[in-house]
Amino acid sequence: MAYNYVATAQKPTSVTHSLTAAFTGANDVNLLLAKSTRFEVHLLTPEGLFPQHDINLYGRIAIFEVFRAANEPQDWLFIVTQRFQFCVLAYDAATQQVVTKAHGNIRDSIGRSSEIVTTGNIDPEGRLIGMNLYEGYFKVIPIDNNKGILKETFNIRLDELRVIDIKFLHGYTKPTICVLYEDYKAARHVKTYHILVKEKDFAEGPWSQSNVEAGASLLVPVPAPCGGVLIVSNQTIVYHNGTSFHAIPMQSTVIQVYGSVDKDGSRFLLADQYGTLSVVALQFTGKDVTGVHLEVLGETSIASCISYLDNGVVFVGSTFGDSQLIKLNPERDEQGSYIEVLDTYVNVGPIIDFCVMDLDRQGQGQIVTCSGADKDGSLRVIRNGIGINEQASTELPGIKGMWSLRETFASEHDKYLLQSYVSEIRILAIGDDDEMEEKEIDAFLNVKTLYCRNLLGNAWLQVTEGEMRVISSESFQLASTWTPPAGSRITVAAANPTQVVAATSGGVLVYLEVHGDKLVEQSQVRLEHEIACVDMTPFTSSTRVGQAANGDGDVKMESSFGQHWELNALRSPICVVGLWTNFSVCVLELPTLKQLTKEPLGNDLLPRSVLCNTFEGEDYLLVGLGDGSLVNFHLDAATGALSNRKRVSLGSQPIALSTFRSKDMTHVFASCDRPTVIYSNNNKLLYSNVNAKEVNVMCPFDSESFPECLALASEEELTIGTVDDIQKLHIQTFHLNEWARRIAHNGQSHTLGVLTVNFSVDDNGDEVDQGFVRLIDDQTFEILNSYRLDPFETPCSIIVTPLTGDASNASYFVVGTAYVHQEESEPHQGRILVFSVTGIHGERKLQLVTEKEVKGAVYCLNAFNGKVLAGVNSKVHLYKWSENADNEKELISECGHYGHTLALFMESRGDFIVVGDLMKSISLLSYKQLDGTIEEIAKDLNSNWMTALGIVDDDTYIGSETDFNLFTVQRNSGAVSDEERGRLETVGEYHLGEFVNRFRYGSLVMQNNTASTINSSSSSDMVDVGQPSTVLTTPASHQSMLFGTVSGMIGVIIPITKDQYGFLLRMQHVLNKVLKGVGGFSHKEWRMFENRRSVSEAKNFIDGDLIESFLDLPKPQMAKVVELLNNDGHLEDKEPFTLEDLTNRIEELTQLH
Structure with a gap:
């Protein structure tokens, strides 16, 4: 049996609906955005859009509208899901939470769903909600204006079956709708109806219009006082209100969405399929419209929704490209556009295809997606981790330590960078021309330096x-020294602006304070073992810092005029030391050096670096160990108590810890063979890999020439660079301005093969598609070379494979195409093209080696043991490579298999071939090498309309289908009868709620070697949160999978064992008792597998997003989950869970994706 854990790596990014409303307050201007299964609430502020809430729904949003209930100061939100559940949501400003006012199900037992779900479903007077959910019926939900509640729903028979659009009209005493529809002769008409709520019926409306333009596709209701509607067609816009009629022509296009600018309806924004934004303005005298005018404003992303915010600022939501915040200017710019882009919001949807690359061979993949469509097509590089953007680099081997220095303590920027080597130091300074140059400061001893920093006032500290x-930073003269006793030497040291602590040989720890330009010894203590590391970084909680700082007159004086953030971190009440021999850390009180806490780390775990830091108001102690792992504790600075011990494996070499600032937040950099940034989000410590192969030493270097930079030293070089935003996933965009359809990575030539389609409009106004095979560098993403396909030839599939019998042992790009003609229902001609990559570096090119004509579309290709499998229409073909004496190369058909509707997807393992059919679900084929044949050995008897396919293991296969479900099927290889062996049994079902386009093996997180939990008496609370050892152990031969969806959501599927599934299923049940879905939607119903033929409960899949939501719960709710889990009757003889244990387990899961 196959069990899988499904979680989100990247939330949906495509914006399907947007609204402007007063949702969070009567005077607030909110932007509400719907993104597939989530919606966001933003507040418009003078500084821009401020995100307030990101809310998950147990449903796919189909209708998303606001209305103002009677006597309510704020707008309410009305949502209908694709399964026809609805809810009404309001915002409680006191609790700052979204509350459910009403919810229910408006699904009918019979009826065919409408092909088009229209917007504008609420009567302008707030009397009722009306929707065309089923063909031939109009669903009505009356609103009780006295109580502000929804009444019982009912259907009204609608004679017009082929509805194009429906809108409510303004200015009528009875609720009135306008219907744009098409008759059986394909002629289009407009009709109006009054809705009679008591009679539950329609009455003839005030007007109708037969035979509007054939391309009419959109109705735009005009508010009072004018009323009426704009009928938008491909070439005209017509205003109509029954008595008045005004029409204007426009260039042929398809207007997809509109947005209202003025409350009186005098101006509307229109966006077409090419991303052109126009404004249509109505001229009126009194209540009468006297004219209609249209003007093109400029180009935006291809819009899916438009919301006018205020003062000419407009939000353009997109499902095909990045969403934008734009400003409409009164005058044209140099390009003739009225549009100024203020901000861009990344959208990686729709993900048509993607590949996973591990360029550094570190076990961590980065995804390259084919995203967007038409002119907004792009490649997106998505990686988990933080990038260092190099500003300067030089070869400087052998750096052992590095510190940045400011000219004075209060200076805002760093001026010098001091590096320590085995027996000398080197100082780099920012020169007058902003270049780094070497600087001699005689007061610094030119010997190995252990520590260096700015002290309060105008002084530097050097510890050798x-x-x-x-050393005076003004005169560059030596001000004072402190030396250890004769025969002793300093081994490690640490300092802050006002305090210094040093360890000398023999395990002696000395504490000194900075008094002016002198170091005054306050105390010393001999510890039981030699000291390995020490730290006294001040905590940045304002209350403690203020108390410590106010004790010193100098501090007050400096703080009054200083600008540097360290002025808020001057003293520490404690210091922390790590000891050799007994492998422990101790917390000591200052100034007495009295031991407050001693924490053994466990056998053979040597502390190599300790660091105190405040994350989101919580004080932590971090301990970097010699084996590349990190232990963190909560630290109470008042008592020195350590708690909540956790361990994560970052690399395999010793860790050195240091802090840096980014966006006014302090984060921690762990230097090792796999450098990592440690930061906090929602009071959880998170770990992001840095895209540098190895870092031995890091220090912040925030100079005027290199603002907010880091200095990074490896074995051979010094790099200065800025750091990416501190977040989990980073997305780089490479615009193609054409539709990227398929992608494959050739690691041998360091290139990507990308199949694209370029859309253009010819002189006759007809769309022309041109297909290309693009060769792109896998590092710079520069287009190196292109191969132009024939007219009417569309690229369909691409793979990279070596070919058996090829003398060059090269990896080839193999491309499948189809010739698409409008008069053909299915393509009857296509080609298989084989390309080699020739040349090096920037001279790499595609060279067509051979081509093979086929009788159909090559929907899919698969690399099959040095041969090529191709799905051509309904047949699976196997081609082998042939090379004759004249060096002529070609693909020769070896065998094939018929019996499919359309073979759209294909994967293979060994001699087994798994095929995903258009409508026949999954079938398993086997290649018989001796016979040279392919035969079917098993198939799924269910009818699933497939969208993607993957192989979980030798006997288990996963599929996604058009109703947004995932399912797994399993081969009955051990069954007795031929009938059972020939059937693929459904073993897993799950409603994902997303349309999956591709599965790929891979992971976005570092695949570390499993480390075992430490079994010492003092570390029972320690869990390796970075490893899958305690909660998720991937079964042998199973691999994690990534999937990409139309909404831009990226998910991960991790195979789990039966025991793990049992525990997580219990957790899922308990969480559903504690957590209630927004809008009253049920999690159990949401995850039910449902398609055209059946409904069944989810099985053998775990909802990882629900499991991991445990970490965001308030402490009382977390405790309730633990209590319910311990009392669910499944504990048996095992130890009950503690809150800490469960938190550790769930945190461990989050590290896996």
């Missing part, structure tokens, strides 16, 4: 093995 030196 022989002494500590205080």
Whole structure:
């Protein structure tokens, strides 16, 4: 049996609906955005859009509208899902939460769903909600204006079956709709109806219009006082209100969405399929419209929705490209556009295809997606981790330590960068021309340096093995020194602006304070073992810092005029030391050096670096260990108590910890063979890999020439660079301005093969499609070369494979195409093209080696043991490579298999071939090498309309289908009868709620070696949160999978064992008792597998998003989950869970994706 854990790596990014409303407050201007299964609430502020809430729904949003209930100061939100559940949501400003006012199900037991779900479903007077959900029926939900509640729903018979659009009209005493429809002769008409709520029926409306333009596709209701409607066609816009009629022509296009600018309806924004934004303005005298005018404003992303915010600012939501915040200017710019883009919101949807690359061979993939469509097509590079954007780099081997120095303590920017080597130092300074140059400061000893920093006032501290030196940063003269006793040397040291602590040989720890330009010894203590590392970084909680700082007159004086953030981090009440021999950390009180806490780390776990830091108001102690793992604790600075111990494996080499600032937040950099940034989000510590192969030493270097940079030293070089935004996923965009359809990575030539389609409009106004095979560098994403396909030839599929019998042992790009003609229902001609990559570096090119004509569309290709499998219309073909004495190369058909409707997807393992059919679900074929034949050995008897296919293991296959479900089928290889062996049994079903386009093996997180939990008496609370050892152990031969969807959501599927499934299923049941879905929607119903033929409960899939939502619960609700889990009757003889244990387990899951 196959069990799988499904979680979200990237939330949906496509914006399907947007609204402007006063949702969070009567005077607020909110932007509400719907993104597939989520919606966001933003507040418009003078500084821009401020995100307030990101809310998950147990449903796919189909209708998303606002209305104002009677006597309510704020707008309410009305949502209908694609399964025809509805809810009414309001915002409670006191609790700052979304509350459910009403919910229900408006699904009918019979009836065919409408092909088009229209917007504008609420009567302008707030009397009722009306929707065309089923063909031939109009669903009505009356609103009780006295109580502000919804009444019982009913259907009204609608004679017009082929509805194009329906809108409510303004200005009528009875609720009135306008219907744009098409008759059986394909002629289009407009009709109006009054809705009679008591009679539950229609009455003839005030007017109708027969035979409007054939391309009419959109109705735009005009508010009072004018009323009426704009009928938008391909070439005209007509205003009609029954008595008045005004028409204007426009260039042929398809207007897809509109947005209202003025409340009186005098101006509307219109967006077409090419991303052109126009404004239509109505001229009126009194209540009468006297004219209609249209003007093109400029180009935006291809819009799916438009919301006018305020003062000429407009939000353009897109499902095909990035959403935009734009400003409409009164005058044209140099390009003739009225549009100024203020901000861009990344959208990686629709993900048509993607590949996973591990360029650094570190076990961590980065995804390259074919995203967007038409002119908004692009490649998106998505990786988990943080990028260092190099600003400067030089070869400087052997750096052992590195510190940045400011000219004075209060200076805002760093001026010098001091590097320590085995026996010398080197100082780099920012010169007058903003270049780095070497600087001699004689007061610094030119010997190995252990520590260096700015002290309060205008002084620098240098710590060497022989002494500590205080150096004036104004005169560059030595101000004072401190030396250890004769025969002793300093081994490690740490300091902050006002305090210094040093360890000397023999395990002696000395504490000194900075008094002016002198170091004054306050206390010393001999510890039981030699000291490995020490830290006294001040915590940045404002209350403690203020108390500590106000004790010193100098601090007050400096703080009054200083600008540097360290002025809020001057002193620490404690210091922390790590000890050799007994592998422990100790927290000591200052100034007495009295031991407050001692924490053994466990056998053979040597502390190599300790660091105190405040994350989101919580104080932590981080301990970097010699084996590349990190232990973190909550630290109470008042008592020195350590709690909530956790361990994560970052790499395999010793870790050095240091802090840096980014966007006014302090984060921690762990230097090791797999450098990592540690940061906090929602009071959880998160770990992001850095895209540098190895970092030995890091220090922040925030100079005027290199603002907010880091200095990074490896074995051979020094790099100065800026750091990406601190977040989990990073997305880079490479615009193609054409539709990217398929992608494959050739690691041998370091290139990507990308199939694209370029859309253009010819002189006759007809769309022309041109297909290309693009060769792109896998590092720079520069287009190196292109191969132009024939007219009417569309690219369909691409793979990279070596071919058996090829003398060059090269990896070839193999491309499948189809010739598409409008008069053909299915293509009857296509080609298989084989390309090699020739040349090096920027001279790499595609060279067509051979081509093979086929009788149909090559929907899919698969690399099959040095041969090529092709799905051509309804047949699976196997081609082998042939190379004759004249060096002529060609593909020769070896065998094939018929019996499919359309073979759209294909995967293989060994001699087994798994085929995903258009409507016949999954079938399993086997290649008989001796016979040279392909035969079917098993198939799924269900009718699933497939969208993607993957192989979980030798006997288990996963599919996605058009009703947004995932399912797994399994081969009955051990069954007794031929009938059972020939059937693929459905073993897993799950409603994902997303349209999946591709499965790929891979992971976005580092695949670390499993580390075992430490079994020492003092570390029972320690869990390896970075490893799958305690909660998720991937079964042998199973791989994690990534999938990409139309909404831009990226998910991960991780195979789990039966025991893990049992525990997580219990957790899922308990969470559903504690957590209630927004809008009253049920999680159990949401995850039910449902398609045209059946409905069944989810099985053998775990909802990872629900499981991981445990970490975002308030503590009382977390405790309730633990209590319910311990009392669910499945604990048996096992130890009951603690809150800490369960939190650790769930945190471990989050590290897997």
